[in-house]
Amino acid sequence: MFPGTRESIDRDAAEYVIIGAPLDVSTSFLPGTRFGPDRIRQFARPFDDYDRRTDLHFSACGVIDQGNVRAWDDATEYLEWLNGELTAIIRDDALPVLLGGEHTITRAGVDAVMPDVFVCLDAHLDLRQTYDGNTNSHATVTHHISKIDTIEEILIIGARTGTETEWERATAADVTIVSPTDLTAGFDVTTWIGDRSSYISVDIDAVDPGFAPGTGTPEPGGITPQDARETVRAAASSAVGFDIVEVTDRDDGQTASLAGKLVRDFIYTHYAAKT
Amino acid sequence: MFPGTRESIDRDAAEYVIIGAPLDVSTSFLPGTRFGPDRIRQFARPFDDYDRRTDLHFSACGVIDQGNVRAWDDATEYLEWLNGELTAIIRDDALPVLLGGEHTITRAGVDAVMPDVFVCLDAHLDLRQTYDGNTNSHATVTHHISKIDTIEEILIIGARTGTETEWERATAADVTIVSPTDLTAGFDVTTWIGDRSSYISVDIDAVDPGFAPGTGTPEPGGITPQDARETVRAAASSAVGFDIVEVTDRDDGQTASLAGKLVRDFIYTHYAAKT
Amino acid sequence: MFPGTRESIDRDAAEYVIIGAPLDVSTSFLPGTRFGPDRIRQFARPFDDYDRRTDLHFSACGVIDQGNVRAWDDATEYLEWLNGELTAIIRDDALPVLLGGEHTITRAGVDAVMPDVFVCLDAHLDLRQTYDGNTNSHATVTHHISKIDTIEEILIIGARTGTETEWERATAADVTIVSPTDLTAGFDVTTWIGDRSSYISVDIDAVDPGFAPGTGTPEPGGITPQDARETVRAAASSAVGFDIVEVTDRDDGQTASLAGKLVRDFIYTHYAAKT
Amino acid sequence: MFPGTRESIDRDAAEYVIIGAPLDVSTSFLPGTRFGPDRIRQFARPFDDYDRRTDLHFSACGVIDQGNVRAWDDATEYLEWLNGELTAIIRDDALPVLLGGEHTITRAGVDAVMPDVFVCLDAHLDLRQTYDGNTNSHATVTHHISKIDTIEEILIIGARTGTETEWERATAADVTIVSPTDLTAGFDVTTWIGDRSSYISVDIDAVDPGFAPGTGTPEPGGITPQDARETVRAAASSAVGFDIVEVTDRDDGQTASLAGKLVRDFIYTHYAAKT
Amino acid sequence: MFPGTRESIDRDAAEYVIIGAPLDVSTSFLPGTRFGPDRIRQFARPFDDYDRRTDLHFSACGVIDQGNVRAWDDATEYLEWLNGELTAIIRDDALPVLLGGEHTITRAGVDAVMPDVFVCLDAHLDLRQTYDGNTNSHATVTHHISKIDTIEEILIIGARTGTETEWERATAADVTIVSPTDLTAGFDVTTWIGDRSSYISVDIDAVDPGFAPGTGTPEPGGITPQDARETVRAAASSAVGFDIVEVTDRDDGQTASLAGKLVRDFIYTHYAAKT
Amino acid sequence: MFPGTRESIDRDAAEYVIIGAPLDVSTSFLPGTRFGPDRIRQFARPFDDYDRRTDLHFSACGVIDQGNVRAWDDATEYLEWLNGELTAIIRDDALPVLLGGEHTITRAGVDAVMPDVFVCLDAHLDLRQTYDGNTNSHATVTHHISKIDTIEEILIIGARTGTETEWERATAADVTIVSPTDLTAGFDVTTWIGDRSSYISVDIDAVDPGFAPGTGTPEPGGITPQDARETVRAAASSAVGFDIVEVTDRDDGQTASLAGKLVRDFIYTHYAAKT
Ligand SMILES: [Mn+2]
Ligand SMILES: [Mn+2]
Ligand SMILES: [Mn+2]
Ligand SMILES: [Mn+2]
Ligand SMILES: [Mn+2]
Ligand SMILES: [Mn+2]
Ligand SMILES: [Mn+2]
Ligand SMILES: [Mn+2]
Ligand SMILES: [Mn+2]
Ligand SMILES: [Mn+2]
Ligand SMILES: [Mn+2]
Ligand SMILES: [Mn+2]
Structure with a gap:
């Protein structure tokens, strides 16, 4: 279990439900995302329950950990199954x-x-x-999301590589690209979101592999851990869903440690905003 | 390239064609078989070209290395493509x-x-x-092979685990199971084969994980490297095809080293038998 | 959870209760036994539920996994707490x-x-x-156990090192030492136990570090994995308690894989004997 | 020995005495601090003897390496013993x-x-x-130090986590907290110290785990190696004692390399200031 | 092969020829530079072919990969042999x-x-x-290069350590030292080069070991990956030769990933400048 | 220091002098023999001082550890220097x-x-x-030794690979080859030595890489740790010199652990024989 959470038995009372989705079938280069959820939980162990910035205890934020939804190698079927689990969470008025x-x-x-x-x-x-x-690979995920009915706009922060076709697609009005340099220069995610509801997805490879080498497709030239944290904090209050993906076990733990901290930063900030 | 081989340009003159098939999509536990072919080639580097037992030089056995057939995540399509490559090798009168x-x-x-x-x-x-x-997982491969027209009988050496249904299937007349203990006790693979042509497949997890930890589904209680070698040598002269599979990069190299040595033992023995 | 177990909620119905005790305070050389329980569970994942030898399914043996009893650095206090947990298990007529x-x-x-x-x-x-x-170090455990009232005799299998004083102590009538060589030569643990009830403790360093390097105090010259397995099987039916200790995460998983398999061998054999 | 030092035989002539204290008993998450002293010495090997900034040779700064004070698992007894060793060093007019x-x-x-x-x-x-x-855990060390008679004030640089009680304690007049952001913003440690004598303690986890993953309780959001170095340099001349702690062997050496460099930076700067 | 390159058969048409030189004989501290070339190729696999900044496809830049020039332990002889290979490349009007x-x-x-x-x-x-x-060690390479006839001036970026004699030599008119701090402060490499032709050599240890731990002689206090990239881009158009050296396999791949990216940045920028 | 030894100051009283020779210049495949001596010392730490078989305490066998003779990359010069150190040891009537x-x-x-x-x-x-x-590579060492004046005969145990020319050389009267199979079959090294004085050299790659993967040129098909130990014990009493070589740090410690144990077995047996 993610430290500071309760078991899933108490789901009615939950504000947030942590759920692991160890899918690792289309990881194109370095495999190991199947170990991501458990590794993030492990490296979250040494974190203090109390957060000074928000004056909150994590164990008092109403977080439960429902464990992992065991994955198999048919990604399309798995997504359906996972979607069912997530829908149930939302029906219980919790944020996945x-x-x-x-x-x-x-x-x-x-x-x-x-x-x-x-x-x-x-x-x-x-x-x-x-x-x-494969039309359902990790490299197609934002394409699919852009076609979901409710989605008005897409923001990709830390983006620095793609095919020529992808870059052309990214010039359309519904996509905004924020390069690592743009982010450092002060791009304001809060303003961009406005009063809209958001889903925040952190592909850990946004962060430079010098800081986060334990990922499936490392790409140098990334954002800093600090910029990742500030971005998550800035976007958190608008969120109705959150994930952190592409963490593997092929490093010394620094990647999972950062991922676990971003989960915590998200929940502290979101909870503080609504209370 | 596997040390001692020539490049694929000379394929007409080849007796043996080494070909890497880095498929790593249904590996259920520890991923990394995608790195198997290159790791086997790497750990074969320190081997001497000359083999005392057969009085042969590996570089004189007519082996070429055609590189890897790049894999993607549709195993069924990949097998078709790979089959095409292998069929071309056979048409050139070489052993894959x-x-x-x-x-x-x-x-x-x-x-x-x-x-x-x-x-x-x-x-x-x-x-x-x-x-x-998944009907095309690594755990179904011998089932599929048992249905191939030409296959009269199947021999599984080092077998020690399966579902109840698999064990029942294994009691049929066309399957012979040789446990690690049976093998040590002197099971004679040469006699079993007789004058039939064989395909030899070495799933490296037949060997105990104490010796070969770098594999996808480690199962304690396995055969020794020596028994693996003697089995390969005993079966080699009957073979029309050979493979070694399930080697990953999650160890200190001992698994790939053993795999590379078994490839060499196979080729030395097969070549010595036919010349 | 150990694969094939149910959660601890069902404890009334349990025959066996798995419980992790990640104490890692007096590990004198290589630390990491704190990760032992979770690593054993992880490497037990690829094992089939069915066991051919006993014709049993692990998931039908009535095993629950109660998780870990979180450890702290006062070993004496921790043992008391752990003893309480274990006593509760026994009161529920389950084997810990x-x-x-x-x-x-x-x-x-x-x-x-x-x-x-x-x-x-x-x-x-x-x-x-x-x-x-420290009077409560891992190096004193058998000394303490020899003083427990019910204990008539002690058998140490695979023993090969100690202080001069320990060896002298070992010459007393209540201690029997079986060296790795004695074990290979056919020492009969079943006869030694007779109709007495036993507690079986597997310090994984009994096995040679060539097979099981992931342990706190590696000592070359050990027993084989096969001998460990046969010993566990031979003693299992007499057992009223079982443990496996000193597994760390400082290897490629072969040590935890063996440990997980020995747990399974113990339960299959014990369950088969009583049914 | 730390490169550039002489053996302890010459202690009379020493200005600085390096001494390893491989205590590793209350490390709460990732163990391995027992290997810290030797790993720091190892990764200091490639450093040049000469330092351009101070125009000094390390081997001419009067540093001896007294080796390690072997640790055992009673931290309280060990501290007493270690204190005796350190007191002897101070009596010899050397800085520990x-x-x-x-x-x-x-x-x-x-x-x-x-x-x-x-x-x-x-x-x-x-x-x-x-x-x-445990009243003598690594997590209580600054509390204990705050009670030592001579201590007027405490400065904690890079601090970013604690319990609510600790943060309240930190609001007292004798404690100053400098967050990673405060440090980057230019906090002036030299001014804070003034003309008082200091003891400098570098818990390497002050540095972000992206740079220094080899530590017992990684906490993302840390200071940069550059800020650590500048802080050590700024404080050095006031120091009467120095340590660097919490380095483990669970990384690729970058943590020990940084630690060894900070030791060197401290000694060069301190020696340059007094000569 | 480096991803996106063709095989060396097409060398006439090549603009750039990649060639591995796995010499690893005088590596003074951490060995493994012998694995550098293949590891750089491996970690370049996940990079997209297309580069947005230059609007170029790597596979259309005329790059071939000639493989490795196998090294042995006589560095002087090896350099002669390697020089022959490189001279042949230049005669074919390609950039090595x-x-x-x-x-x-x-x-x-x-x-x-x-x-x-x-x-x-x-x-x-x-x-x-x-x-x-050894007059032909890695630590003497810039000395030797300073004596090559055509060399007017030498620029060493990221330099932070040397012997006193080396630093004195560095004060001569033909050597310019740019410390990591100078670089961050905006040193302009393009102006320094002017209209002269350059050879760019990237010793990966210029980058801080926090980002690039997989190198032979880690030295804390280095430049950032971003500064390395900007420097390579700024110098690229003047270059008639390029190398990246001192990458080992003793990390989690972040060093090779960065090295592969710098190779790509160099070629994209150089190719864009001349077309 | 090797555990149980005293420092070199007492050399007059020494029976055995341990000396590290971390040469790592011609290691052809996996480097890291430079870390061999320190790693062997480290993994010898958990060994008990007392040996039951010989009834001896290691610390009472008169062993000192003189540390390492720092190596550089000119092997020929280094051997001369090392020879001087060893000659001095012999003059002091100690066994190196x-x-x-x-x-x-x-x-x-x-x-x-x-x-x-x-x-x-x-x-x-x-x-x-x-x-x-290179006429002074690790692969030529037995050739050179065969030419030393005093050497009457050479015995190579565990040998299983070489060039055709080497195997022909090995058929000469002064060379006896004992394959791993011959050794298991009971080859008697004591008889072969007779009453002659011997130098025992243990290249750890004699042992199968399944047990000892941490070595420069792994070669499957090797002897067991037990056979290595029995061979060292059988030869020990005749020895006037002993070494153990080719241990690297590229494993989980099992190779260094075995090496340290063989050093201990050698000294216990040699000391017991002469007293
Ligand atoms: Mn993504
Ligand atoms: Mn990504
Ligand atoms: Mn299989
Ligand atoms: Mn298998
Ligand atoms: Mn024990
Ligand atoms: Mn033990
Ligand atoms: Mn601390
Ligand atoms: Mn800390
Ligand atoms: Mn350099
Ligand atoms: Mn350098
Ligand atoms: Mn040798
Ligand atoms: Mn050898």
Whole structure:
């Protein structure tokens, strides 16, 4: 269990439900996202329950950990199953917090929460229509999300690579790209979101592999952990869903540690905003 | 390239064609078979070209290395493509030597060479009809092979685990199970094969994880490296196809080193027998 | 959870209760036994539910996994707490299966189940009265157990090192030492136990570090995984308690894989004997 | 030996005495601080003897390395013993440079040198009165130091987490907290110290785990290596004692490399200031 | 092969020839530069072919990968052989892109391309005349290059350590040192180069070991990956030769990933400038 | 220091002098023998001082540890220097115990002690006259030793690979090859030695890489740790010099642990025989 959470038995009382989705089937380079959810939970163990900034205790934020939805190798079927789980969470008036697993799982999350905008931290555009003949690969996830009815606009923060076709797609009005340099220069995510509801998806490869090497497709030139944290905090209050994906076990734990901290930053900030 | 081989340009003159098949999509526990072929080549580097037992130089056995057939996540399509590559090798009168990749790839190998018997070293029966809803998983490979027209009998050496249904299937007349204990006790693979043509498939997890931890589904209680070597040597002269599968990069290299040595033992023995 | 178990909610119906005791305070050389229980569970994932030898399904043996009893750095207090947990399990007529953690925890186990004899697989005698001034170190555990009232005799299998004082202690009538060589030569643990009740403790360092490097105090010259397995099977039916200890995460998983398999071998054999 | 030092035989002539204190008993999450001192020495090997900034050769700064004070699992007894060693160093008019080991050891250092102020780089407040029932845990070290007679004030740089009680304690007049952001914004440690004597303690987890993952309780959101270095340089001339703690071996060496460099930066700067 | 390149058969049409030089004989601290070239190729696999900044596809830049020039332990002989290979590349009007291997190999590169200036990113001055009695060590490479006839000036970016003699040598008119701080402060490499032809050598240890731990002689206090990238881009158009050296396999891949990206940044920028 | 030894100051009283020779220049495949001596010392830490078989305490056998003779990259010069150190040890009537480092260093050992026979455990014949143009490579060491005046005969135990020329050389009367199979079958090293003085050299790659993966040129098909131990014990009493070489740090410690144990077995047995 994620430290500071209660078991899923108490779900009625939950404000947030953590759920692991260890899908690892289309990870194109370095596999291991199947170990992501448990590794994030493990590296969250040393964190203090209390957060000075928000003056909150994590264990008092109403978070439960429902464990992992065991994955198999048919991503499309898995997303349906996962979507069912997430929909049930939303019916219980809780906000789902997904721990990936490959980025593909985000589609189930967005489908379930139906936000106005999709705020994504990612090195990659993920706007392909197909990858290696697979229409449901991690590299197509933002493309699919752009077609979900409720989605008005998409924001991709930390983006720095894609195919020529993806970059052309990204010039359309519904997509805003914030490069790592733009972010450092002060891009204001809060203003961009406005009063719209958001789904926040953190592909950990948005962060530079010098800080977060434990990921499936490392891409140098990324954002700093600090910028990732500030972005999550700035967007948090608008969120109706959250995930963090593409964490593997192929490093010394620094990637999972950062991921666990971003989960905490999200929940503290979201909870503080609504109370 | 596998040390001691020439490049694929010379394929007409080849007796053996090494080909990597880095499929890693249904690996159920520890991923990394995608790195198997290159890791086997790497750990074969320190081996001497000369083999005292057969008085042969590896570089004089007519082996070429055709590189890897890049894998994607549709195993069924991939097997078809791989089968095409292997069929072309056979048309050139060469014997294919496949480096996996997950065990699933063996189906393409057996399909291509059409042997009388299938000789498999494996901890697992791999006789499932489906695994997690996937009819083309590594855990179903021997089931599929048992249905190939030319296959008269199947021998599974080192087998020690399976579902109840698999074990029942294994009691049929066309399947012979040799446990690690039976093998140590002196099971004679040469006699079992007789004058039939064979395809030899080495799932490296047949060997105990104490010796070969770098594999997808480690299963304690396995055979020794020595027994694996003697089995390969005993079966080699009958073979029309050979593979070694399920090697990952999650160890200190001992698994790939053993795999590379078994490839060499196979080729030395087969070549010595026919010349 | 250990694969094939149910959650602890069903404890009334349980035959076996798995419980993790991640104590890691007196580990003298290589730390990491705190990760032992979870790592054993992880590497047990790929095991089939069905066991051919006993014709049993693990999930039908009535095993529940109660999770870990979180450890802190006062070993003496921790043993008391753990003893309470184990006593509750016994009151529920279930057999406790402890996953260590350092060997020190075994004292709580033996105290709780009150067996006639203590059957220990260990490279070390663990008969010190104190180690570095600590009277409750892993190196003193068998000494303490020898003083428990119910204990008639102690058997240490795989033992190969100790202080001169420990070896002298081991010459007393209540201690029998079986060296790795003696074990290979055919020592009969079943006869030694007779019709007495036993507690079986597997310090994984009994096995040679060539097979099981992930342990706190590696000692070359050990028993084989096969001998460990046969010993566990031979002793199982007499057991009223079982543990496996000193597994760390500092290897490629082969140590945890073996440990998980020995847990399974124990339960299959014990369950088959009583049904 | 730390490169560039002489052996302890020459202690009379020493200006600085390096001493390892590999205590690793209350490390709450990732163990391995027992390997810290030797790993720091190892990764200091490639450093040049000459420092351009101060125009000094390290081997001419009068540094000896007295080796490690072997640790055992009774932290309280160990601190007494260590305090004796450190007191002897001070009597010889040398400045002790401690290599940890868990942070707990700092108490022995401050006790021995009796500074006016305690300058600590740490992610954690370490102001607990007890941790898991242990009054002498690494998480209580700054609390204990705050009670030492000579200590007027405490400065904690890089601090970003603690319990609510610790944060309340930190609001008292004798504690100053400098967050990572405050430090980047230009907090002036030299001014804060004034003309008082200091003990500098570097808990390496003050640095972000992206740069220094090899530590016992990684906490994202930390200071940069550059800020750590500038802080050490700014405080150095006031110091009468120095330590660096919480380095483990669970990374690729970057943490020990940074620690070794900070030791060097401290000694160069301190020596340059007094000559 | 480096992803996006063709095989060396097409060398006539090549604009750039990648060539690996896995020399690893004088690596003084952490060995493994012998695995550098293949590891850089491996971690370049997930990069997209298309580069948004330059609007170029890597596979359309005319790059071939000639594989590795197998190294042995006589560095002087090896450099001669390598120089021959590089000279042949230049005769074919292609620009050599060397993947090291230890820094020593750069001498062969500069000798072959005869540039006006040498632009080096390095933590070390490498201006020794001899190291451990070896006049052809990685620590002497810039010294040797300073004596090559065509070389007018030398620029060492990221330099922060050397012997006193090296620093004195560095005060001569033909050497310019840019410290990490100077670089951040805006040193303009384009202006420094002017209209002269350059050879760019990236010793990856110029980058801080927090970002790039997989190198032979880690030296804290380095430049950021971003500064490395901007420097390579700024210098690229002047280059007649390029190398990246001192990458090992002793990390989680972040060092090779960065190195592969710098190779790509160099080629994109150089190609864009000339077309 | 190797545990149980005293420092070199007491050399007059020493029976055995341990000396590290971390040469790592011609290691052809996996580097890291430079870390061999310190790693062997580290993994010997958990061993008990007392040995039951010989009834001896290691600390009472008169062993001192003189530390390492720092290596550089000119192997020929280094061997001369090392030979001087070893000759000094012999003049003091002590037996040198060398910890490698690559096998090349054995030449210095044999040169210094002038034995009648050379008893070598090795996977490789090491009878090349040159390797990659280097006449002083690890692969030539037994060739050089065969030319030393005092050497009557050479015994190579565990040998299983070499060039055709080496195998021919090995058919000469002065060389006896004992394959791993021959050893298991009961080859009697004591009889072979007779009353001649021997130098024992243990190239750890004689042992199968399944047990000892941390070595420079792993070669499957090796001897067991038990056979290595029995061989060392059988030969020990005749020895006037001993070394263990080719241990690297690229594993989980099992290789260094075995090496440290063989050093201990050698000294216990040798000391017991002479007293
Ligand atoms: Mn993504
Ligand atoms: Mn991404
Ligand atoms: Mn299989
Ligand atoms: Mn298998
Ligand atoms: Mn024990
Ligand atoms: Mn033990
Ligand atoms: Mn602290
Ligand atoms: Mn801390
Ligand atoms: Mn350099
Ligand atoms: Mn450098
Ligand atoms: Mn050798
Ligand atoms: Mn060898």
